[in-house]
Structures are given as C-alpha cells and as structure tokens.
Amino acid sequence: MKRRGLRRWISNGMVVIMAVAVVVAVMPLLLILGTLVVKGAGSINLAFFTQTPVPAGETGGGVAHAIVGTLMIVGAACVIGLPIGISAGIFCAEYPANPLARTTRFLADVMIGTPSIVVGLFAWTWIVARQRHFSGFAGSAALAVLMVPMVMRTTEELIKLVPNSLREAALALGYPRWRTSLVIVVRTALPGIVTGVLLAVARVAGETAPLLFTALGSQFMSTDLKAPLAALPLVVFTYATGPYEDWHRLAWATALVLIIVVMLLSIAARLATRQRFDRKG
Amino acid sequence: MSEPVGAVAEAAVPPSQPRIQTGLGGRSWADLGFRGVLTLGALAVPLLMAFLVWELWVGSRLAIGRYGLDFLVSSAWDPVAQQFGAVPLIFGTLVSSLLALVIAVPLSLGVAIFLTEFAPQAIRQPVAFLIELLAAIPSVVYGLWGIFFLIPFLREHIFPFLRSALGFLPLFQGPIYGQSMLAAAIILAIMVMPYIMSVSREVLLAVPASQREAAQALGATRWEAVITAVVPYAKSGIIGAVILGLGRALGETMAVTMVIGNRHEIAASLFAPGYTMAAAIANEFTEAVEDVHLSALTYVALVLFMVTVLVNAGARLLIWRVTRGAPTGGQGL
Amino acid sequence: MTHLATEKLTAMYSKFTAVKNVSLTFPANHVHALIGPSGCGKSTLLRTLNRMHEMTPGGWITGKVLLDTEDIYAAGVNPMQLRRRVGMVFQKPTPFPTMSIYDNVCAGLKVNGRPARKETREIVERALRRAALWEEVKDRLDQSAIALSGGQQQRLCIARSIAPEPQVLLLDEPTAALDPQATQRIEELVFELKRDYTIVIVTHNLQQAARVSDTTTFLYLGHMIEHGPTRQLFTAPKNDQTEAYITGRFG
Numbered sequence: 001m002k003r004r005g006l007r008r009w010i011s012n013g014m015v016v017i018m019a020v021a022v023v024v025a026v027m028p029l030l031l032i033l034g035t036l037v038v039k040g041a042g043s044i045n046l047a048f049f050t051q052t053p054v055p056a057g058e059t060g061g062g063v064a065h066a067i068v069g070t071l072m073i074v075g076a077a078c079v080i081g082l083p084i085g086i087s088a089g090i091f092c093a094e095y096p097a098n099p100l101a102r103t104t105r106f107l108a109d110v111m112i113g114t115p116s117i118v119v120g121l122f123a124w125t126w127i128v129a130r131q132r133h134f135s136g137f138a139g140s141a142a143l144a145v146l147m148v149p150m151v152m153r154t155t156e157e158l159i160k161l162v163p164n165s166l167r168e169a170a171l172a173l174g175y176p177r178w179r180t181s182l183v184i185v186v187r188t189a190l191p192g193i194v195t196g197v198l199l200a201v202a203r204v205a206g207e208t209a210p211l212l213f214t215a216l217g218s219q220f221m222s223t224d225l226k227a228p229l230a231a232l233p234l235v236v237f238t239y240a241t242g243p244y245e246d247w248h249r250l251a252w253a254t255a256l257v258l259i260i261v262v263m264l265l266s267i268a269a270r271l272a273t274r275q276r277f278d279r280k281g
Numbered sequence: 282m283s284e285p286v287g288a289v290a291e292a293a294v295p296p297s298q299p300r301i302q303t304g305l306g307g308r309s310w311a312d313l314g315f316r317g318v319l320t321l322g323a324l325a326v327p328l329l330m331a332f333l334v335w336e337l338w339v340g341s342r343l344a345i346g347r348y349g350l351d352f353l354v355s356s357a358w359d360p361v362a363q364q365f366g367a368v369p370l371i372f373g374t375l376v377s378s379l380l381a382l383v384i385a386v387p388l389s390l391g392v393a394i395f396l397t398e399f400a401p402q403a404i405r406q407p408v409a410f411l412i413e414l415l416a417a418i419p420s421v422v423y424g425l426w427g428i429f430f431l432i433p434f435l436r437e438h439i440f441p442f443l444r445s446a447l448g449f450l451p452l453f454q455g456p457i458y459g460q461s462m463l464a465a466a467i468i469l470a471i472m473v474m475p476y477i478m479s480v481s482r483e484v485l486l487a488v489p490a491s492q493r494e495a496a497q498a499l500g501a502t503r504w505e506a507v508i509t510a511v512v513p514y515a516k517s518g519i520i521g522a523v524i525l526g527l528g529r530a531l532g533e534t535m536a537v538t539m540v541i542g543n544r545h546e547i548a549a550s551l552f553a554p555g556y557t558m559a560a561a562i563a564n565e566f567t568e569a570v571e572d573v574h575l576s577a578l579t580y581v582a583l584v585l586f587m588v589t590v591l592v593n594a595g596a597r598l599l600i601w602r603v604t605r606g607a608p609t610g611g612q613g614l
Numbered sequence: 615m616t617h618l619a620t621e622k623l624t625a626m627y628s629k630f631t632a633v634k635n636v637s638l639t640f641p642a643n644h645v646h647a648l649i650g651p652s653g654c655g656k657s658t659l660l661r662t663l664n665r666m667h668e669m670t671p672g673g674w675i676t677g678k679v680l681l682d683t684e685d686i687y688a689a690g691v692n693p694m695q696l697r698r699r700v701g702m703v704f705q706k707p708t709p710f711p712t713m714s715i716y717d718n719v720c721a722g723l724k725v726n727g728r729p730a731r732k733e734t735r736e737i738v739e740r741a742l743r744r745a746a747l748w749e750e751v752k753d754r755l756d757q758s759a760i761a762l763s764g765g766q767q768q769r770l771c772i773a774r775s776i777a778p779e780p781q782v783l784l785l786d787e788p789t790a791a792l793d794p795q796a797t798q799r800i801e802e803l804v805f806e807l808k809r810d811y812t813i814v815i816v817t818h819n820l821q822q823a824a825r826v827s828d829t830t831t832f833l834y835l836g837h838m839i840e841h842g843p844t845r846q847l848f849t850a851p852k853n854d855q856t857e858a859y860i861t862g863r864f865g
Binding site for chain 1: 309316321324332340391396414426429503504505533535579594
C-alpha cells in the first residue's frame with residue numbers, strides 16, 4: 001500500500017510539473033505581446049502611418065514608406081508565387097501517381113525546410129548579381145520561392161479531401177475533365193485554399209532575411225520594384241540595431257503593427273480550417 | 282423524347298471487328314491545355330530547387346577551390362587577409378541549436394503530454410492554439426524583444442545568478458556582456474517550442490487509446506501509463522518532432538544575429554558571444570567586397586542548406602512512420 | 615424509341631477482366647436490373663454504358679455498346695456528348711456543395727451551351743417535378759443543396775441527371791445509402807420515370823430488383839448467367855446458379 005501511495009504521489013507530482021510547463025510555455029507569448037504593446041502602442045499615431053522617416057537622429061516621422069514597400073513586395077510575390085503554387089498543388093492532387101507529382105511533392109517539403117537566408121542568397125545570385133543592383137523585385141522573387149511550396153502543399157491537401165464521387169458525378173453529366181477539376185473540385189476546395197494562401201502571406205510578410213540583400217531597404221517612399229524598397233521587417237531590424245533612441249521607439253511600433261497584421265491573418269486562417277477539420281483532444 | 286445531341290458518328294467499321302479503347306477518348310484541346318498549365322506549375326518546383334542548388338554551387342566554387350574541405354576545419358576568419366574558416370560558425374550553429382533543444386524539448390514534451398492526456402477538455406484547444414501562435418511571430422520581432430527585454434534581463438538577473446551558483450563549470454565562467462550563446466539558445470528554444478509541441482501532440486493523438494487503457498488495466502497510475510505505454514509507442518514520431526525543431530533552429534537567422542554577439546570565436550563559456558552560419562551570412566553579405574568573401578559566405582550557405590535538408594528529411598521520415606506506418610510498439614508493463 | 619444494347623462486351627482493368635463477353639439488349643422505356651454478388655461486374659458493366667469505365671485508370675473494353683444502333687465507342691464519338699444522352703446516378707448522393715438547389719439541377723445544362731433564362735427555369739421545374747422533389751424545394755431553390763436530407767439529395771441528383779433530357783438513365787445502387795422510406799420513394803419514382811427514359815439499375819437488393827424492374831440480368835464473375843423477364847427469372851430461373859443466388863444460398 002505504501003508503494004502505491006508513493007507512485008500516486010509521483011504521478012500527481014508529474015502532472016503538476018507539466019502544468020507548470022504549460023504556464024512557462026505560454027509566458028513568452030504574453031511577455032512578447034505585452035512588451036510590444038507597452039513599448040509600441042504609444043508611438044502609433046496618424047503620423048506613424050502617413051509619414052516617411054526624418055533624417056537620422058531626429059525624432060518623429062513614420063513608416064509609410066515601409067508599409068507601401070511591404071505591400072508592393074508581398075503583392076508581387078503573390079502574383080508570381082500563387083499561380084505557380086496553386087497549379088502545382090492541383091496537378092499533384094489530380095495526378096498523384098505521376099512521377100512529376102511525386103518529385104514535386106517531395107521537393108516542396110525540402111524547400112519548406114530551407115532556411116530563408118539561403119533563399120535570399122539564391123535570389124541575390126539569380127537576380128541582383130546579374131542585374132548589378134538591388135531591387136524590390138528580387139525580394140519578391142525570394143518571397144515567392146518561399147511561398148510556392150507552402151501554397152502547393154495546402155492546395156494539394158485540400159483538393160485531395162474533395163471526394164471522388166463529386167468528380168464522377170460531374171463527369172457523368174458530361175463535364176470535360178478540365179471543367180470538372182476547375183469548376184467542381186477547385187470551387188469546393190476554395191475556402192481551404194484561400195486560408196492556405198493567407199497563412200503563406202502571413203509567413204512571408206514577416207520575413208526579413210530574404211530581403212536583406214535583395215530589396216535591401218530604403219528610407220524613401222517608392223513604388224518602384226526595380227530599385228531598393230523599404231519593408232516593415234527590414235525597418236524593425238535596421239532601427240532595432242541602430243544607435244538612435246527614436247529609432248528604437250519606431251522599431252517597437254513597427255513590430256507591433258507587423259505582428260498585428262501577421263497574427264490577424266494567421267488567426268483568421270487557422271480558425272477557418274479548424275472549423276473544417278474537427279480535431280479531438 | 283429528346284433529339285439526338287452532339288456528334289455520334291455513323292459506325293463505319295463492320296460489326297465483327299472488336300474495338301479497343303484506351304481511355305484517351307474525348308480529350309479536347311481545353312483538357313490538354315489545362316493539364317499543360319498545371320504541368321508547368323508542377324515543373325517549377327523541381328526547376329527552382331535545381332536552380333537554387335546550382336547557384337549555390339557555382340557561387341561557392343571560388344571558395345571551394347581555394348580552401349577545399351579545410352574550410353570546414355579551420356577557425357580563422359579574416360576577410361582582409363582572405364583567410365576563411367567556418368569552424369566557429371559550425372560550432373556556434375550546433376551549440377546554439379542543441380542547447381535550444383535541451384531547453385525546449387522537455388518543455389514541449391511536457392506540454393504536449395499534458396494537453397493530450399491530462400488537461401481538462403475545455404482548455405486543450407485554446408492552450409494549444411496560444412502556443413502555436415508563437416510560431417506566427419516573425420523572427421525579427423523575437424530579435425527586437427531579445428535585444429531590449431531578454432538580454433538586459435539575463436544580464437542583470439539570470440547570468441550573475443548562474444555564475445555564482447554554477448561558476449565552477451567552465452560553461453558559466455567569464456565576463457557577462459548580455460549578447461551570448463546562451464541568450465541565442467534561449468530565444469531559439471522559445472521559437473522552436475511550438476513546432477516540437479504541435480507535432481508531438483499530433484503524434485501522441487495517433488496512439489490508440491487501447492495502449493493507455495491496457496496499462497491502466499494492469500494497475501498503472503495515469504503518469505505511469507503514459508510514460509510506459511503511450512510515449513514509447515510514439516517514440517519515433519516524437520524524435521522526428523525534435524529533429525524537426527532542430528532543423529528550424531539551424532536555419533534561424535534574424536533573432537539569432539540580434540542576440541548572439543556576432544563574433545567568430547569558439548569559447549567554453551555560454552556567456553561569451555558567438556556566431557552561427559545563418560547569422561554570418563546575414564551580417565556580412567552586404568558588406569562583403571571581395572569576391573572570395575562572397576564566395577566563402579555562399580560556401581557557408583551551401584553547407585547550411587545541405588545540413589538542414591538532411592535533418593528535415595530525417596525528421597519527416599520518422600514522423601511519417603508513426604502517424605501513418607507501422608507502430609514502434611510499447612515497452613511497458 | 616431508344617434501344618440500348620451491348621455486343622460481345624468485355625471490360626477490363628489493365629489485365630483483370632471484370633465483364634466477359636456480354637451481349638444484352640435493353641429495350642426502350644423499360645427498367646432493367648443487373649444483379650449478382652459483389653465483384654460480379656454489374657457496376658463495371660453499367661459504367662461501360664456511358665463510357666465512365668474508361669475514366670478509371672486502366673479501364674478499357676473490347677466489343678460494342680450500341681445506342682440506337684450506333685456504337686458509342688466508335689472513333690470520333692465524343693464521350694462528353696454521349697454522357698448527356700446517357701445519365702447516371704450514383705450510390706452516394708453527391709449534390710455539388712458550393713451550388714444551390716437550382717444551380718445543381720441546371721449543372722448539366724450549362725455544359726451544353728446555356729439555354730435562355732426562362733427556358734432554364736422551366737427545365738428546372740420540370741426536372742424537379744419528375745423527380746418528385748418540386749413541392750418540397752420550390753420555395754428554397756437558391757438555398758444550399760447540402761441542407762437537404764439524404765433521400766432529398768438523391769432525388770436532386772436524379773433531377774440533375776434528367777434535366778438535360780437524356781434518353782437513358784443509369785442507376786448504380788441508388789438507394790443503398792438511404793433509409794427505407796427514402797428508398798421506397800425512389801423506387802416509386804423509377805416506376806414513373808420509365809415512361810420517359812430507358813432505365814438500367816444495378817442493385818444488390820433482390821427484393822428491389824423484383825419490385826422495380828421489367829427485365830433482370832444475373833451476372834456472376836463477369837459472365838452473364840441468365841437474362842429474362844423479372845417475374846420469370848425470380849419465380850422460375852432456368853439456371854442453377856441463378857436459383858442459388860436468388861434463394862440466398864450465396865452472395
């Protein structure tokens with residue numbers, strides 16, 4: 001009996017330790033969000049969103065240039081990456097036994113695991129080195145390379161979930177193969193595909209490393225993808241590691257805005273997919 | 282009834298001849314065009330991958346030619362003298378990542394087990410969700426928080442405590458700057474924890490309830506049932522989750538470069554600054570003037586790429602085996 | 615008068631032969647049942663009648679299938695056009711989930727060149743009436759199709775297949791997934807539909823075959839064992855295997 005009591009004591013003790021682990025695990029999230037709000041919220045005002053930076057060392061100014069830059073770079077990345085990723089995903093789902101599909105599926109997983117700095121370096125050698133100048137476009141290319149495998153995998157998974165009976169019903173009505181895939185299958189899987197896209201956009205919008213030597217960053221407002229372009233994550237990095245107090249203040253505010261955008265996109269995407277696939281536990 | 286619709290050809294062949302169909306009938310140009318577009322998309326992935334490897338290879342050829350494999354065993358990194366040795370980078374990458382795992386794995390597993398086996402149903406999903414949100418925070422934001430919150434905190438409270446309590450170990454000796462290997466390891470631990478936790482959770486959920494029930498029927502406490510029946514069953518998947526976390530830690534760039542100190546040095550102390558492969562590339566690439574410097578950094582990228590590919594491939598293999606394939610079996614009662 | 619027939623039809627999946635040398639005729643405006651134990655080839659045979667068989671990887675045939683004396687497997691025949699003349703309803707009700715009830719019914723019309731809007735409305739109403747679903751859904755035509763019950767969804771699928779005015783209707787175990795009440799409604803429907811269409815129904819439910827069909831074909835391991843008027847096949851089968859199957863001794 002005494003041994004049983006000790007075992008139970010150990011069991012309960014471990015449960016307590018694990019509960020503590022949960023608290024410890026959740027703490028960084030709360031600390032980070034809390035710090036961001038405390039240090040950044042105060043600097044968020046209209047000027048922050050509408051003005052461009054003032055000369056270094058002076059106070060004031062905003063990050064309008066980086067907001068525009070991020071929109072341009074991420075937008076171009078979507079234009080390049082989404083069609084490729086979605087078509088690849090549809091291909092792998094519709095012709096799963098095809099050797100190209102198997103190769104692509106495997107390599108997409110490899111690409112997802114590639115460090116984003118390596119992708120940035122690749123974009124540098126591919127575009128920047130050849131053109132001999134930095135450009136927002138090279139940054140978009142790097143982000144597109146990151147997006148393609150992500151979007152491809154989620155699209156493929158979603159389309160595979162569409163029951164084959166739906167395809168057969170469409171074919172039996174006289175739908176040609178292409179129309180079956182496009183109108184019936186893709187339309188059915190569309191909400192899931194969209195959330196997959198949102199998640200991928202959220203991921204790349206926050207990426208800094210691939211932009212370090214492609215888009216490079218800039219202090220000026222511009223929409224020219226053929227030249228260096230500012231971006232929100234680059235602003236956070238430059239200002240956080242810079243010497244000026246005011247830069248630090250702006251870094252916090254920019255980080256807060258960045259994280260709000262990224263989190264909103266991620267949460268929206270995850271909520272939608274959770275409703276779709278009920279998980280136990 | 283209805284009129285005949287569409288083109289049904291008159292049978293031109295005598296009925297005695299059999300007809301063989303191979304399933305190609307009815308392919309219109311639109312079908313072929315559609316498939317063609319999809320094929321182009323699918324081709325892009327292997328092409329991009331091949332192109333990436335090729336560019337890395339071409340870019341590092343200069344450095345490989347000049348330094349060969351000595352690059353991987355030499356420590357001197359002096360762009361001016363054109364000496365490049367990547368050992369401190371490799372050392373720093375491995376130490377920071379492995380140390381991050383030492384911190385993150387017990388934490389992640391504890392949370393994963395708690396959430397799948399012990400937590401009240403109502404909090405399981407919300408807590409998992411919160412922890413997975415950590416994965417959505419961009420690396421540069423971790424870095425920012427690291428510079429202005431974590432490092433001062435470590436420098437003023439934690440590191441001195443560690444030095445006084447554990448200073449007999451070389452790991453905790455030496456000057457405290459704040460920016461250090463240990464700081465990088467801690468931030469990496471926070472960053473990889475959600476990945477290890479969520480994959481472990483998936484793997485644990487795939488274990489049939491019968492395993493735990495069998496152990497409990499033999500008189501085990503809840504904890505014993507989990508540790509002797511459930512966890513061993515999921516063992517290879519959990520190892521896979523850990524290796525996946527390792528893969529992520531190896532490639533982390535921004536947060537690391539902002540808190541590690543960026544020094545090409547190997548030191549025994551965890552309080553000393555260090556460097557990782559990814560951080561070095563990020564830091565030095567835009568300032569590299571000499572072609573050989575750029576090539577050396579590309580060489581580093583090539584090494585980093587190969588290491589992460591191998592690690593990730595291994596991880597996925599292990600995870601796949603548990604969530605889909607043969608069980609590893611329990612070792613318990 | 616539509617006349618559907620097979621002539622020395624052999625259907626294969628790569629190297630496996632599922633239907634062996636079957637020659638059958640299905641006279642117009644009758645209900646023909648295909649019965650047999652699992653794996654006998656009845657579904658495969660059905661799927662050769664609208665060239666769905668070849669959509670399965672490895673599916674191919676030798677022989678002929680004649681629709682109004684024209685071989686549907688002749689070179690130059692467009693299978694998609696064919697499938698508008700020969701409609702199919704499957705075991706699992708599959709309304710298109712992103713479309714309303716109205717859009718589901720006219721889904722088969724859109725592929726053939728869109729008729730005028732007013733005409734479409736008439737076609738939809740006619741199809742739904744014929745499928746005995748109109749009264750239940752006439753007020754909610756633009757609601758989602760998946761809000762309907764299983765039996766209603768299956769009737770919707772039937773409406774969808776008859777909207778393009780096919781000549782033949784193929785039913786592959788149409789009530790296998792439905793409860794007895796819904797099953798009965800569909801059986802009554804089949805009885806009415808034969809006035810306008812030639813119907814071939816695959817079923818593993820012998821009582822259903824006996825209730826609903828005019829002629830029955832018994833298949834076993836790909837061979838046609840017996841074929842004849844339903845009443846005669848069920849009360850006085852000529853073949854021993856047929857009798858064994860009907861009395862439940864196997865399958």
